[in-house]
Every structure is written in structure tokens, then in C-alpha cells.
Amino acid sequence: MKLNNLKPGQTARVISLGGEGALRQHFLDMGILPETEMTLVKLAPMGDPMEFRLHGYELTLRVSDAKNIEVELLDKATEQKTPAKKETIEHPGLGEDGKYHKKGSGNPLPEGTRLKFALVGNQNSGKTTLFNQLTGSNQHVGNFPGVTVDRKDGMIRGQDNAVVTDLPGIYSMSPYSSEELVSRNFILNEKPHCIINIVDVTSIDRSLYLTMQLLELGIPMVLALNMMDEMKGNGGSVDINSMEAMLGIPVVPISASKNHGVDELIRHAVHVAKNQEGPLRQDFCSSDDNGGAVHRCLHAVIHLIEDHAKAAEIPTRFAASKIIGGDNLILEQLKLDDNEKEMLEHIVIQMENERGLDRNAAIADMRYAYIRRVTASCVTKPERSEERIRSQRLDTILTGKFTAIPMFILIMGTVFFLTFFVIGPFLQDLLAMGIGALQDVVARGMESINVNPAVRSLVIEGIFEGVGSVLSFLPLIVIMFFFLSLLEDSGYIARVAFVMDKLLRKIGLSGRSIVPMLIGFGCTVPAVMSTRTLPSDRDRKMTILLTPFMSCTAKLPIYGFFVNALFPKISWILITALYLLGILVGILVALLFKKTLFKGEAVPFVMELPNYRMPQAKNVIRLLWEKTKDFLHRAFTVILIATIVVWFLKSFDFHFN
Structure with a gap:
């Protein structure tokens, strides 16, 4: 039978994998191999795509792709046996000073060498969170696969001469997507002194697949087991000594979000980088x-x-x-x-x-076979995951067959209502009062010291009224990004992509394109930037061209000015209608593009669905500060110049009178 014939709750064992090319290789990299057991969790509300559970994580596939996978139905999933307690293994001491690695061992770099580190990991493994902890940087963090859309550099805190590069999240070193090419080319061409490989320990079987390939490079490396707090909280554990012995590299348990274990990780990484202590093992195939x-x-x-x-x-x-x-x-x-x-x-x-x-x-299969030996020897998996149970309960409503679309409309409607008609206007009034009070103080001060009337007019009528009117929309922008950040950080945006995939496919896009479009309601610039996470050049270009049809907050002043001037009694209805009109025109243009400029089908929808997580206040505040700072920077550069020009044209005739 074919994989697409499974019913929710049924489990099957993969017999063979059809298809060809990069997509088939991507399926193999994600762990869809002969003998792999896959359980159908659910179908999207429109019947496509499908969500499967394998290797301890959730993966989405379209029905058309599932038809290429031959399976045999199982009565029930094979039970994972807890490994018997083994003898305690002496700490290998990799990446440390002392009896295992004496000072000067390995191939030490010259003193004063600028250390280059590459931070590599799967999408949604906590990589950007760890980068922020390592550097004190302010990169945006989200619970959606593909937050890092380009490489980012930062100095490691507490180290005089060490820089770390945050590379795009990848699942393997195969050139399936542009992100994988960026990461692979950086490692092969830039030759970092050390790789910091972060893995999600709650889905360690799939995460270690990338580790196996990185070890083959022979570059000094440290493995960071992230989310250990979740694993321990659910009753799981990892024998760090055994894992170090089997992989031949230092292994450090961490919780990036709580900054646990990060200092130890830095010490190990700096040590192996300075002494150029490469992996002790690269051969994972056995003659047996x-x-x-x-x-x-x-x-x-x-x-x-x-x-x-x-x-x-x-x-x-x-x-x-x-x-x-x-x-x-x-x-x-x-x-x-x-x-x-x-x-x-x-x-x-x-x-x-x-x-x-x-x-x-x-x-x-050779790589996954060794991973199974490592996890069987070193990992005690929890019998149940509270995070997964919570996610399943929420998904019955948020991705349910009859509730997903109404819940999406309700959630987004609530976001727009609170942004534009409740919280936003209240904060706008407060800001306007503050700017007005400051304007009065400055006006009285300038008048008391007899400032030139032209200069006074420039400051009061030009700068205050011009920039002030633009700043009055700052609360709307901040509130919009606040809600979008909450949705992304919680993991809901990934579900929106899952739910909307079939609908967007009708206009030639994949479900992943919904994310840039939602961000486009906040600001078109980051929306266009976020399209770089899309695996297809066709999808990227098409999404970029459609994103401006989503009315961003910069268009609100225009909407508000005309609507309040012409139809003040039904302003909120007309503003909502203008947003809906933009979406409708975008759909019509997409259908035109599908028939002309961008013929063909959208890329396959292969995406990991993360567990729901409580949004972290620090991440949300960091994002809001970045967006506010960016807006203010624009307001006091381009907008300031524009308001001065407008004031000048309004105040003087052609004879400068």
C-alpha cells in the first residue's frame, strides 16, 4: 500500500521510497528510509498535507509526495525499550585541559589567532537563541522553521578574539536548498576553527543525522544538547560520557533559552579551537x-x-x-x-x-544505523512528553477539520481589532498628548528667547507636526509586531502554513508563503527578507511580488486620512474593507502570475511542526525594541528630510518670501 492510504492513528513501515533527485534525497535526510515506522497523526483540514510522526518528531508531507512511498501496515508501533543500565564509563575529558589533553597537545594555533566558530544546527533547534546567548546579540528568535535567513556574525562574550557565525538552519549537508548551500560553502570555503553543532535533544534521532556529516569534515567540533531541561522534566536523560566516547567529540548539555551550560560550552569550544583537536572518530560504517x-x-x-x-x-x-x-x-x-x-x-x-x-x-541508512546505536547506548527517552501532549490538545482545535479556518479568522481578526481599534488608538492618543505637550514647551521656550519666526515655524510647524504625525503610528506598528511575535514564538505560525498549504497551492504557492504574507501586514521590508527561507527561487520571487498587496502599517496613515475625512462614521468598516481588497487583488494577481511569469507547481511542502511553547518575554521585548528602533531611525532620517521639504514649499513662494 502507499503511505497516503493510511488513516489517522495508523502506523506503517516503509518498504521503498520512490521519486528522484534532490527531493528524494531530502526525504532520506529527514529519516524516511526503508524499515522506518511512520504514524499518521492527522490530515490538514482540507485533506492535504498530511502530518506524520517518525524518529520522535512531526513531519508534514503532501498527499502527492506520500503516494511515492511504499509501506506495509502494522498493527501497532514498535515499543521503544528502555536500555538496560550499563557500566559507568570514565569521563573521556574531550575538549578539556588536564590528563586527557595536556597543554600543547593537538596542533595548537599561534597565539593571537582570531578564532572563527560556525554555529550549525537544524531549523528550530534553538540555534539563534544560543547565538544571542553566546554574543549578547539581538537576533530575532521564533518557533518557526527557518528564522535565520542569512549568516550573522558576532563576537563571543568574554573572549577577546573569537567570532561566531550563525548559519541558516539545515537538516543535512546535501544541497537541497539555498540555506544548505550557504552553510556548506561557508564550512568548506571559510574553514572555521571549530563547529558548534546544536541539536534538539527531544528529537535526537533526527538531529544527529547532521552531526554524522559534520564529523566527516574532520573539523574540531563541540556538540551542544539543547532543551535538556525539557527532557529531564519529562523523565529522560543522556549519558554524556558514553556519547562523548561514541562520537569522539565534547558533548555539553545546555538550555539555550535559560542560559544553562552556555559558559561550559564556550570553554570547550575555545579549547578545541585553540588546540585544533579534531573528532576522534569519523568512520561510522562497520564491516559487520x-x-x-x-x-x-x-x-x-x-x-x-x-x-x-x-x-x-x-x-x-x-x-x-x-x-x-x-x-x-x-x-x-x-x-x-x-x-x-x-x-x-x-x-x-x-x-x-x-x-x-x-x-x-x-x-x-548507514548514518541512521549508527545513530540508533548511539541513542540505544546513551539516551533514556521519556515515556511521555508534556510538551507534545499539550500540543496535541491545542491542535485538536487550532488545526481541527472544522475549527482550523474559523480559529485562524478569529485569531487574526482579534489581532487586527486590538491593534487598530483598542490598544493602538489608546497608545496613539497618549503619544499624541506627549508630543503635543513637548511641542507647547518648545514653542514657549523659543518664543521667550525671541527665536527667528522662520526657525520657530520650521521646528513647530515642520518638524513637530510632520515627524509627530508619523510617530503617532508607531504604536500600531509595535502592537502588530507584538502579536505576530507571540504567534510565531508559540509555534502557531507553523500550523497556519500547514492549514493553508492546499489553499495557497491553488494560486501557485506553498503553505510556507503564508508567513511572509502575514509579516507583510506589519511591515513589507522584513516580509520580503523572510522569503529567503523558502526553498524555491520561483516561490521566493512570486511571494515577494505579492507581499506588497498585504496592507502594511505604513499604509495606515493614508487609509486613515481619507477614510476619516470622507466617511468618519464607518471608518473601521472601510479600513477593514481596504485590507480585504488588498488580499483579493493579491489573489487575482497570483492567478495571473501562475499562468504567465511563474508557470509550474509550488515546491513540496516538507516541514517539521514544532511543539507549542510559551512565548518568552525577553524574545518578544527584543523584537519590539528592534522594530521600534528601526522605525524611529527611518522617521528621523527620510521622514525628517521630507517634512522639512514640505514645510519649505508650504511656507515660501518662488521669490523666497
Whole structure:
């Protein structure tokens, strides 16, 4: 049977995975492999996409993609047995001074070297939160996959000469999306002195898949197990010593949101970077696994390409696993001759015949097999997750078949009502009173010292009235971003994308495009910037062109001026109608684009659904401060100049009288 034939609550084991190209590789990277068990959690309200649970996390797939996956139905999911208590393993002491790594061991960098760190992790793993803790920076944090849309740099606090780069969230080192290319190219070309790999310990099976690939690079590395507070709170635990021994790198449990363990993480990272202590283990295939077919293939290819990999300055083990999987970008860089390419193909075909899997699935299965051994030996998973139970309860209402759309309309309607007709106007009046009082004080002061009338007119009638009128809309902008930040931080925005995918697909977009459009109601600039998280160039361009049809808060002064002047009694109805008209025109333009400029289908909707979390006050306040500062910066530059020009034209004739 096909995966799309499952009913909610049913579990099936994957037999084979169809499809081809980058999308199929992405499915493999996300853990959809032969023998993987997948449980259908629910369907979106419109019947598409589908939400599955596998490897301890939730993943969405469209029905059309699920049709390519052959499965067999199981009576029930296989129970995860708690591993028997093992002997205590002595602390390996990786990334520390002392008897394990004496001063001067490894290959120490010269004194005074500027240390470069790369912060790498899955989307929604807490990476940006950790970056803020490491640097004291003010990057935006959200509970939606893909908050980091570009690389960001910052100095590590407490370190004189250490810079960390926050790279876009990725699930593997395969070039599926532009984010993965940015991260991979940075690591291969910029050659950081150390990688800080952050993983979500609550879904550690899937998270360690990226870790396996990073270890193949041979770069000094520290593993940060984030959200340990959640895992411990649910009764789970991790044997840190055993995990360090099995992975060959320092492992540090942290809670980025609470700043627990971050100082220890910095100490370990700086130590391995300064001393260039690389991973002690890179070979995760065994000659005993499935007859050793993958093991023999990998080592044969390593010997075949070793000289080419050194010449291209690409880690040999990493290059070997990538070209076996058909990574053409790496293959081009190696510059193999025709005989070597032919030999490579023979080696890989022999491995496929012996293993009974295609090349991509065999490499992915090799990595997940070792991950299963690591988690079985080191991780005691909680029997139940309070966060997941809470999310399931909320989802029965927020993504329910008959309640999802009404709840979305209710929530967004409440946001707009509170922003434009309750909280916003109240704060606008307070701000206007404050500006008016300050204007009176300045006017009296200038009059008392006999300031030139022209200068007085410029300050009072030009600057105060011009900039003041624009500043009066600051509360609306701040309140709008406040509510959008709450929705994103809580995890609801990801559900909106899930619910709206089928609807947006009718106009040629995927559900992910709903996020930039919602942000567009606050401000078009960050909305356009956020489109960089979309995996398709077609979707990015189309979403950018449609976002301006969502009426941002900068358009409110225009709406308010004309509506209050012409129809004061029904102003709120007309303003709402103007917003709806913008959406309607956007839909019509999208349908036109779908038939002309952007022919074709939207990209597959493959997205992880995070658990709902309580929005953190610090994150929300940080975002509001950034937006307020940005608005004020604009108000006192472009708008200040514009108001002076308007005042000048209004106050003087062509003879400057």
C-alpha cells in the first residue's frame, strides 16, 4: 500500500521510497528510509498535507509526495525499550585541559589567532537563541522553521578574539536548498576553527543525522544538547560520557533559552579551537553491518579519490560519502578523469547490488544505523512528553477539520481589532498628548528667547507636526509586531502554513508563503527578507511580488486620512474593507502570475511542526525594541528630510518670501 492510504492513528513501515533527485534525497535526510515506522497523526483540514510522526518528531508531507512511498501496515508501533543500565564509563575529558589533553597537545594555533566558530544546527533547534546567548546579540528568535535567513556574525562574550557565525538552519549537508548551500560553502570555503553543532535533544534521532556529516569534515567540533531541561522534566536523560566516547567529540548539555551550560560550552569550544583537536572518530560504517557492503564501498572510494580531495581541499571522508550519493557539485570539484569516474560507478553499483538499496538510501541508512546505536547506548527517552501532549490538545482545535479556518479568522481578526481599534488608538492618543505637550514647551521656550519666526515655524510647524504625525503610528506598528511575535514564538505560525498549504497551492504557492504574507501586514521590508527561507527561487520571487498587496502599517496613515475625512462614521468598516481588497487583488494577481511569469507547481511542502511553547518575554521585548528602533531611525532620517521639504514649499513662494 502507499503511505497516503493510511488513516489517522495508523502506523506503517516503509518498504521503498520512490521519486528522484534532490527531493528524494531530502526525504532520506529527514529519516524516511526503508524499515522506518511512520504514524499518521492527522490530515490538514482540507485533506492535504498530511502530518506524520517518525524518529520522535512531526513531519508534514503532501498527499502527492506520500503516494511515492511504499509501506506495509502494522498493527501497532514498535515499543521503544528502555536500555538496560550499563557500566559507568570514565569521563573521556574531550575538549578539556588536564590528563586527557595536556597543554600543547593537538596542533595548537599561534597565539593571537582570531578564532572563527560556525554555529550549525537544524531549523528550530534553538540555534539563534544560543547565538544571542553566546554574543549578547539581538537576533530575532521564533518557533518557526527557518528564522535565520542569512549568516550573522558576532563576537563571543568574554573572549577577546573569537567570532561566531550563525548559519541558516539545515537538516543535512546535501544541497537541497539555498540555506544548505550557504552553510556548506561557508564550512568548506571559510574553514572555521571549530563547529558548534546544536541539536534538539527531544528529537535526537533526527538531529544527529547532521552531526554524522559534520564529523566527516574532520573539523574540531563541540556538540551542544539543547532543551535538556525539557527532557529531564519529562523523565529522560543522556549519558554524556558514553556519547562523548561514541562520537569522539565534547558533548555539553545546555538550555539555550535559560542560559544553562552556555559558559561550559564556550570553554570547550575555545579549547578545541585553540588546540585544533579534531573528532576522534569519523568512520561510522562497520564491516559487520549488512555484510559490510557500504563499509567496503566507502573505503574503496576514499582510496580512489584521496589525492583529488587533498588537491581540492575537501575532507576525503566527506567527499567520498557525498559522491557515492551522487553529489555532482563535489564530483566537479574533485576533477576525476573518465577512468576514475567509471571505476567509481562500478564500485557503487556493486555496493547497491550487495546491500539491496540504492546508493542514496544506503548511505543514509548507514548514518541512521549508527545513530540508533548511539541513542540505544546513551539516551533514556521519556515515556511521555508534556510538551507534545499539550500540543496535541491545542491542535485538536487550532488545526481541527472544522475549527482550523474559523480559529485562524478569529485569531487574526482579534489581532487586527486590538491593534487598530483598542490598544493602538489608546497608545496613539497618549503619544499624541506627549508630543503635543513637548511641542507647547518648545514653542514657549523659543518664543521667550525671541527665536527667528522662520526657525520657530520650521521646528513647530515642520518638524513637530510632520515627524509627530508619523510617530503617532508607531504604536500600531509595535502592537502588530507584538502579536505576530507571540504567534510565531508559540509555534502557531507553523500550523497556519500547514492549514493553508492546499489553499495557497491553488494560486501557485506553498503553505510556507503564508508567513511572509502575514509579516507583510506589519511591515513589507522584513516580509520580503523572510522569503529567503523558502526553498524555491520561483516561490521566493512570486511571494515577494505579492507581499506588497498585504496592507502594511505604513499604509495606515493614508487609509486613515481619507477614510476619516470622507466617511468618519464607518471608518473601521472601510479600513477593514481596504485590507480585504488588498488580499483579493493579491489573489487575482497570483492567478495571473501562475499562468504567465511563474508557470509550474509550488515546491513540496516538507516541514517539521514544532511543539507549542510559551512565548518568552525577553524574545518578544527584543523584537519590539528592534522594530521600534528601526522605525524611529527611518522617521528621523527620510521622514525628517521630507517634512522639512514640505514645510519649505508650504511656507515660501518662488521669490523666497
